[in-house]
Amino acid sequence: MKRFKVLLLSILLISSSLAKADEGMWLLPLLQKYNIATMQSMGLELSAEELYSINSTSLKDAIVIFGGGCTGEIISDKGLILTNHHCGYGAIQRHSSTEHDYLKDGFWAMSMDEEIATPGLSVTFLVRIEDVTDEITKPVKSKMTEEERSKVIEDAAKAIEEKATDGNHYRAMVRSYYGGNKYYLLVYERFTDVRMVGAPPSSIGKFGADTDNWMWPRHTGDFALFRVYADKDNKPADYSPDNVPYQPKHHLPVSLEGVEKGDFAMIMGYPGGTTRYMTSWEVDEAEKITNAQRSFIRGIRQEIILEDMLASDEIRIKYSSKYSGSTNYWKFSIGQNQALKRLKVKETKQKKQDEFTQWVNEKRKRSKEYGEALDLIRTAIEERHDYMYANMYISETLLRGTELVSLAGRANALYEYLKGDEDKGLENRIDRFRQSATAFYKDYNAPTDRKVAKAMFKLFAQQVKPEFHPSVFETIEKEYAGNFDKFIDHMFDNSIFADSTKLWKALENPTAETFENDPAFAATKSISEVTSKIWSELGEINKKFAKGHRLYVGGIMEMNEGQPIYPDANFTMRLTYGQVQDYYPRDAVHYNYITTLKGVMEKEDPDNWEFVVPEKLKELYMAEDYGPYAMDNGEMPVAFITNNDITGGNSGSPIINGKGHLIGCAFDGNWEAMSGDIIFEPDYQRCIGVDIRYVLFIIDKYAGAKHLVDEMTLVK
Structure with missing residues (x-):
């Protein structure tokens, strides 16, 4: 299991009709209130204070975040x-x-x-967790837009974080829980x-x-x-x-x-x-876009890479970590889709939504407060369908799938600086990019990437609507008569990024024109432009989704008031x-x-x-x-x-x-429960x-x- 990004927008509420006692990812400060009696009846010989304490040593002091995931x-x-x-x-x-x-x-x-x-x-140690919901939500007004609400919450969180780290070496962050209905401050100590x-x-x-x-x-x-x-x-x-x-x-x-x-x-x-409180529409989106397309794309790319890995120890070593990271969620996506269908998860989610709707409609006050929640979610999912699909393909085939494009994209900050008039600090910027590129080349094999790029560019063109095609695809059509292999060969043969010797030479006296004339950099710029437009559209649509989900979760919390809950x-x-x-x-x-x-x-x-x-x-x-x-x-x-x-x-x-x-x-979950998230x-x-x-x-x-x-x- 590897670390992956998800929207932190939901909770699962525990009751005798919903779950067994061993279900739940519980917050440590709430163990005494919700869990300790059950745990001790099952065989725990420790107290809640021995599990988590800010005043004395406890088990939490032996647990670390290892790396980043x-x-x-x-x-x-x-x-x-x-x-x-x-x-x-x-x-x-x-x-x-x-x-x-x-x-x-x-x-x-x-x-x-x-x-x-x-x-x-x-490695990072947790120092303490603190409920700061009241401080965070105090400036929030009921008539605020989602954007206004987010801004005051962000400002309040920043002030709390700064106070928590004033005069010490700790790191602090405020995180949202329960779909944005609760907030906790987390203070950490990080060792490098x-x-x-x-x-x-x-x-x-x-x-x-x-x-x-x-x-x-x-x-x-x-x-x-x-x-x-x-x-x-x-x-x-x-x-x-x-x-x-x-x-x-x-x-x-x-x-x-x-x-x-x-x-x-x-x-x-x-x-x-x-995403335990995912709705039926989100389940459908996960099946048809996230899982289906990710497994399809990665399967093609991995087959090319594995062939080269098995033929050379040098390439095997270079690509082992990247290949392992890719295959982990390739197989996960396949397994989750099978489990979602086999266990009829979408139907179960629809039933919960129906129960929620019935509860909301029982009282006018509830209808006024929570009545729009599910409509907001459904509408947002429908509106973002094409953008989510295109974004998946851009990420998997072009930005992550083609390593040369990825490296060229890292040069954008240096390029933007070179376009300006100021040259102060230029050497530091060049050194930072050179360090990043050095790490990249250590685990890079251009011939392998060339084969992958040919497959990925063709796949993108075949599977994604033309309205989402970066301008580089128009270049391929006009200047290369739609011959992707010819374009990819030209890009790899002429880009300074395909060879470290060429790049080190260019960095001796870099200019904005050097990058502008580079085919890989031009490709990544065109891809980034389309990506920015997609993200902008998704950002607006997801404001609607976030509001709907916050209301949905808030309603479920009220619906099950008094029951133990975990975020x-x-x-x-x-x-x-x-x-x-x-x-x-x-x-x-x-x-x-x-x-x-x-x-x-x-x-x-x-x-x-x-x-x-x-x-x-x-x-x-x-x-x-x-x-x-x-x-x-x-x-x-x-x-x-x-x-x-x-x-x-x-x-x-x-x-x-x-x-x-x-x-x-712990190191894994099992195939029969791949829908477990x-x-x-x-x-x-x-x-x-x-x-x-x-x-x-x-x-x-x-x-x-x-x-x-x-x-x-x-x-x-």
């Missing part, structure tokens, strides 16, 4: 971080080369001196000296790759280790050899006890985004709770709650790169050399499932037992996590890095 947890008093292999994949790939192929061979630092600094990677400590080879960390992604049973050791460093005062600091391992307020004890069906399990982390995920810390649990995906089929190393061996296929098993792992299996990490029956556990409510962003989140001990690391399906929804005992076994017995295990607090 995952979760991690501190598992030693020396700042050791556990997260997913796929969360650390970008860093592992960045440090890899044909000489040191950490993707293929893995990496293990045998001392702190061998840990690898990773510029650009950060993060070093790579250990990662299994991809044959363990990504075992099963795309075939097994989003599937259960799973046999993937999806974990990696990093360490956060601080200055001598234990404060955030940029990388320095003088920095020391961070001393956390709390680190999670690591359990060797294992799991059994029915055991209490909770997850603390940063779920990226859910949609928005990449802020949440807690979910449930149990270790098996499930029945379809008639006469049963999936157990745990997998073992035996399953890895059963899946082995030396002729398929997704299912290669390292020789040493086979040797340990044959010898049953599992150390103290085996189950009572002597087998080696690999992964297990719970019915915790999670989504993208929860990747790397700790799975914690009732004592507050670490039992696993939109509607929770208690019979099917499962969180897949790597068993902490398998993590320890790989570190100790496979990698020979027992010093890392010795650093942890092991409990049983």
Whole structure:
């Protein structure tokens, strides 16, 4: 699961008729009010204060935002971080080369001196959460337009954020919850000296790759280790050899006890985004535009890239992270559409809308306040259809799909500066762009991109209405007689961006004319012009949508007043709770709650790169050399499932037992519940996590890095 952008516009309300107790991504300050009694009845031995406190240490102090879209947890008093292999994949790939192929061979630092600094990677701790709804909404007047309302809320939020960070090194942001009906201040502490400590080879960390992604049973050791460093005062600091391992307020004890069906399990982390209060019209939009078109486009692009990756180790290393990021939500889109249809989600949403409409129409006051909500949403969805479709294709085929266009687009800020008269600060701007381009070229192969570009430009022309075509398509028609291959070859042969040598030469004395005459830059400018127009139209339409959704959610809150409620995920810390649990995906089929190393061996296929098993792992299996990490029956556990409510962003989140001990690391959801971001399906929804005992076994017995295990607090 990877981090993805969603509109933070909805909630799901919990009642006995709507959901089970284990549904929900709960706000930590509300646990005492809504959840703690239920959690303790299920097996939690801790208090709400021990889970979240601003006055003393608590479990939340061991949880971090890892990078920009995952979760991690501190598992030693020396700042050791556990997260997913796929969360650390970008860093592992960045440090890899044909000489040191950490993707293929893995990496293990045998001392702190061998840990690898990773510029650009950060971890972020939550300091506190505070309800600021009254301060935010006080200046809002009922007769304000949506634009006026947004402006006063933005100004109030800015003032609160500035006050929260005055005189300290913290970061602060005010976020909206419950469809814009509530607001919370979040204060963070961010550390930027993060070093790579250990990662299994991809044959363990990504075992099963795309075939097994989003599937259960799973046999993937999806974990990696990093360490956060601080200055001598234990404060955030940029990388320095003088920095020391961070001393956390709390680190999670690591359990060797294992799991059994029915055991209490909770997850603390940063779920990226859910749209649980999506309407039937939005479900239709997600099916036909977002999912259908994304999976179609990416499938074509990925096939081209994979062919080159399999033919060259150099290209494989360059494109591994990009390819993995693409395929993750390619498969997600396919699975979600299947689940939406199979589970009749659109019909369920329509039923909820009918219930809401009936409730609204029962009283004139409600009709006056909430009566326009659903009409606003429906109208907005209808009006934005063509714009959403065109925007999807521009993003997937041209801006993200063609890397040369993407790089040329990064030069626009420098180009705009060169068009002006001022030359002060020019060298700094050139240096910043050169640094960005250097990182780009490290993982770029122009021949691969050339093949992709030919396919993507043709696809856009075939699938998108001419009214949304950038002017470069008119150029292709007039000057190249509609021959896309000829145009793409000309662009790659003549653009300064296609070759780093050409670009470095041009940056020695750059001019606006240099960029204006470049075919790739001209293409990206024309694409950006159309994109801006589309975004402008969508911005106006979405004001109508935002108002409708805010009213809809506000009405549902009133309709269910007194019931425990949780807001949609928005990449802020949440807690979910449930149990270790098996499930029945379809008639006469049963999936157990745990997998073992035996399953890895059963899946082995030396002729398929997704299912290669390292020789040493086979040797340990044959010898049953599992150390103290085996189950009572002597087998080696690999992964297990719970019915915790999670989504993208929860990747790397700790799975914690009732004592507050670490039992696993969450890394995926399951195929049968791919509609889970939109509607929770208690019979099917499962969180897949790597068993902490398998993590320890790989570190100790496979990698020979027992010093890392010795650093942890092991409990049983």
